[in-house]
Amino acid sequence: MPAPPMTDCTRRRAVTLLVRAAGAVALTGPARALAAATPPAGRVARARSSVAFRVAILTPTDAAAAAGATFGLAEVARTAAALGALIEGVSVATPTAARAALRERRANALVVDGAAAACAELAAAAQAAGALVVEAWPGATPCGAPAAVVTRVAPDDVTRAGLLARAAPGELAARRWVVVAAEGAAASAIAAAAERGLRAAGVDAVAHVTGRTEAALPAHDARLVCEPGAVRAELVGADGAAAETLRVVAWHPSLEKYGAAQLDARFRAAAGRPMDERAWCGWAATKLLGETYLRVRSPGETGAPETGTPETGATAAAALTAAMREAILAPTLRFDGQKGRPLTVRASDHALRQPLYVVRAPASAHDGPEVGRVVAEVAVEAGA
Amino acid sequence: MTAPARREWRRHAWRRRVWRRLAAAVAAVALLAVPGAPGMPAAMGAAPPAPPDDPLAFVTNEGSHDLSVVNLRTGAVVATAKLGDRPRGVQLSPDGRHVFVAVSDLAPNAQSGRDAIVMLDATTFRELRRFPVGTDPEQFAVTPDGRWLVASNEDAGSASAIDLRRGTVAATLVVGIEPEGVAVSPDGRLALVTAETSNTVSLIDVRALKVVGALLVDARPRAAAFSPDGTRAYVTAEIAGTLSMIDVASRRVTASVPLEGGTGKPVGVAVSPDGRRVYVANGAANAVSVLDARTLRVIGRVPVGRRPWGIAVNADGTRVYAVNGLSNDVSEIDTATLRVVRTIRVGQRPWGIALGR
Numbered sequence: 100m101p102a103p104p105m106t107d108c109t110r111r112r113a114v115t116l117l118v119r120a121a122g123a124v125a126l127t128g129p130a131r132a133l134a135a136a137t138p139p140a141g142r143v144a145r146a147r148s149s150v151a152f153r154v155a156i157l158t159p160t161d162a163a164a165a166a167g168a169t170f171g172l173a174e175v176a177r178t179a180a181a182l183g184a185l186i187e188g189v190s191v192a193t194p195t196a197a198r199a200a201l202r203e204r205r206a207n208a209l210v211v212d213g214a215a216a217a218c219a220e221l222a223a224a225a226q227a228a229g230a231l232v233v234e235a236w237p238g239a240t241p242c243g244a245p246a247a248v249v250t251r252v253a254p255d256d257v258t259r260a261g262l263l264a265r266a267a268p269g270e271l272a273a274r275r276w277v278v279v280a281a282e283g284a285a286a287s288a289i290a291a292a293a294e295r296g297l298r299a300a301g302v303d304a305v306a307h308v309t310g311r312t313e314a315a316l317p318a319h320d321a322r323l324v325c326e327p328g329a330v331r332a333e334l335v336g337a338d339g340a341a342a343e344t345l346r347v348v349a350w351h352p353s354l355e356k357y358g359a360a361q362l363d364a365r366f367r368a369a370a371g372r373p374m375d376e377r378a379w380c381g382w383a384a385t386k387l388l389g390e391t392y393l394r395v396r397s398p399g400e401t402g403a404p405e406t407g408t409p410e411t412g413a414t415a416a417a418a419l420t421a422a423m424r425e426a427i428l429a430p431t432l433r434f435d436g437q438k439g440r441p442l443t444v445r446a447s448d449h450a451l452r453q454p455l456y457v458v459r460a461p462a463s464a465h466d467g468p469e470v471g472r473v474v475a476e477v478a479v480e481a482g483a
Numbered sequence: 484m485t486a487p488a489r490r491e492w493r494r495h496a497w498r499r500r501v502w503r504r505l506a507a508a509v510a511a512v513a514l515l516a517v518p519g520a521p522g523m524p525a526a527m528g529a530a531p532p533a534p535p536d537d538p539l540a541f542v543t544n545e546g547s548h549d550l551s552v553v554n555l556r557t558g559a560v561v562a563t564a565k566l567g568d569r570p571r572g573v574q575l576s577p578d579g580r581h582v583f584v585a586v587s588d589l590a591p592n593a594q595s596g597r598d599a600i601v602m603l604d605a606t607t608f609r610e611l612r613r614f615p616v617g618t619d620p621e622q623f624a625v626t627p628d629g630r631w632l633v634a635s636n637e638d639a640g641s642a643s644a645i646d647l648r649r650g651t652v653a654a655t656l657v658v659g660i661e662p663e664g665v666a667v668s669p670d671g672r673l674a675l676v677t678a679e680t681s682n683t684v685s686l687i688d689v690r691a692l693k694v695v696g697a698l699l700v701d702a703r704p705r706a707a708a709f710s711p712d713g714t715r716a717y718v719t720a721e722i723a724g725t726l727s728m729i730d731v732a733s734r735r736v737t738a739s740v741p742l743e744g745g746t747g748k749p750v751g752v753a754v755s756p757d758g759r760r761v762y763v764a765n766g767a768a769n770a771v772s773v774l775d776a777r778t779l780r781v782i783g784r785v786p787v788g789r790r791p792w793g794i795a796v797n798a799d800g801t802r803v804y805a806v807n808g809l810s811n812d813v814s815e816i817d818t819a820t821l822r823v824v825r826t827i828r829v830g831q832r833p834w835g836i837a838l839g840r
Contacts, residue, residue, distance in 0.1 A: 435682070
């Protein structure tokens with residue numbers, strides 16, 4: 100899935116404040132629609148904290164991840180209001196605005212779509228500010244696992260390639276495979292994972308080709324294309340062109356079980372678009388942050404550490420984010436991503452352990468969020 | 484055979500013929516009846532009707548779209564009420580005269596006239612009334628005085644309070660996101676509504692028809708049940724794999740324990756009439772957990788059918804019934820021995836259970 104092009108970073112527009120659980124807020128663009136879709140929480144009469152837990156969302160304008168993160172924030176803000184807490188969102192368009200949100204608006208956490216900025220640079224700024232970072236979607240430069248980054252929601256290309264390679268031979272009933280990789284270290288790592296996966300699936304003859312000159316490819320029934328951001332398996336037709344494709348995704352709008360259909364319906368109503376994997380990653384990023392904040396601060400939650408709250412100052416804010424970081428990285432985390440099983444964060448690289456889905460689609464189909472159908476579930480497990 | 488004996492045999496044979504013809508006529512009438520049609524019974528008998536004193540269970544079958552009526556003395560299904568929709572939550576009115584069933588169409592998230600709470604006569608299984616609710620109704624509870632029915636509206640993120648005397652929705656209240664389980668306190672004053680996405684339990688003052696608070700619980704709360712004295716409530720959390728105990732007076736979660744190593748996917752919960760035990764249906768573990776209601780210590784585990792979901796305890800606390808969605812049956816558990824003493828075959832994908840007279 101190629102990332103959308105970077106938006107004009109010189110633009111200083113700061114789309115400010117998405118959802119404030121109580122009180123009037125000036126909203127613009129999609130944020131207005133999302134907030135309007137959020138049911139009022141006015142019937143719940145509870146004392147609220149005067150200072151909010153603030154999440155800054157840095158995503159390319161109009162990206163699905165932005166819509167998902169905004170929607171997720173609206174949901175956790177509504178929950179916070181019911182519990183007498185306050186969660187706010189600040190939507191920012193540029194890395195500079197994100198740094199300003201950390202510095203001046205005292206954002207407690209940053210949700211990053213890697214297409215918008217270099218995650219690692221922002222993570223350093225967040226760490227200095229005592230804030231957390233969740234990478235909703237990876238960029239061209241890996242974010243790695245610096246201290247501030249508590250999790251990476253979207254699976255990386257190496258993970259996708261490995262899981263796809265295990266599932267594709269059976270699903271496509273293809274025996275002769277070729278791994279096609281682009282130039283560069285990133286593509287080589289993806290290709291290596293693909294080759295391991297194919298061999299694990301019992302495919303013996305795997306030819307590895309760098310670059311994609313059709314004439315150079317050996318005879319094959321299917322190929323695993325290791326293109327960063329667009330890893331896919333292709334079943335080759337009689338004319339040598341791809342007839343069908345398989346992809347591994349974190350979400351698909353056709354999912355129904357475990358409340359998936361309900362989630363998609365809520366998102367469609369709020370954002371006017373189906374929930375694709377990028378939107379799900381944004382939603383999961385803000386849901387994880389909001390829920391963790393509520394658990395860490397909630398007096399009703401057994402076993403949760405009693406920590407300071409933002410209003411007690413920078414020290415307490417740092418203690419809060421430290422407690423949140425510990426809670427997110429704990430093996431006891433039971434995050435519900437509406438995938439039917441508790442999700443946890445892998446300690447080694449902070450990847451979200453989660454079920455992923457193999458989607459099969461005609462190669463001629465346009466690249467829309469609803470294209471294809473889910474044919475199998477695979478999972479990022481502990482050792483994967 | 485002597486002549487008197489032959490005469491006696493012929494007389495009995497004549498009686499048998501009469502009974503057979505009568506039975507055939509009754510069966511023909513039953514088959515001609517259109518299930519669910521207004522004024523017609525929504526049921527076809529599967530076994531002789533239960534004598535008036537026999538206890539009954541009402542089991543909703545999500546897959547076969549009907550309601551199995553089980554004679555709990557004999558274990559026989561005595562009637563199957565065709566509902567024509569997807570039935571899930573089931574409750575009996577406090578006086579035992581009516582059965583309420585949540586029915587929905589087969590399209591989640593789509594509102595239609597088939598999303599409703601249906602009220603059936605508990606004896607004839609005729610559909611008496613249909614209360615409109617939000618999309619995809621699933622769980623609800625009836626107050627002990629029979630006045631109010633509180634239902635969760637999953638997609639709308641709200642709960643409806645239906646005035647059963649007037650047949651109208653008296654209030655629609657904003658609760659958590661993706662609301663699910665509903666329980667009403669024994670005094671009828673407080674209703675709890677769990678919400679799966681927001682991991683909350685909303686507290687509703689039933690008299691005032693207002694949400695008066697909310698609690699954070701473990702991930703994906705499903706069902707809730709009160710202790711008989713109303714001081715405690717118990718909430719299952721499917722993804723967390725836990726049972727939480729709420730102190731109702733202080734509105735705090737006072738304990739939370741993992742069940743089946745946290746992987747059991749607990750859903751249904753029921754409390755014994757004496758308030759000493761809590762029974763939890765663990766859908767993924769094919770087992771019922773038995774806990775001390777005060778300490779939440781697990782004191783027993785009963786293997787049952789596949790994917791137990793709904794659960795109920797009988798009035799004297801001697802039997803627990805677990806509804807097994809994938810094995811299409813109900814496990815009857817003797818609470819003294821904690822063993823399954825009978826397995827009752829019901830419809831396809833059974834979901835919920837309510838115990839009658």
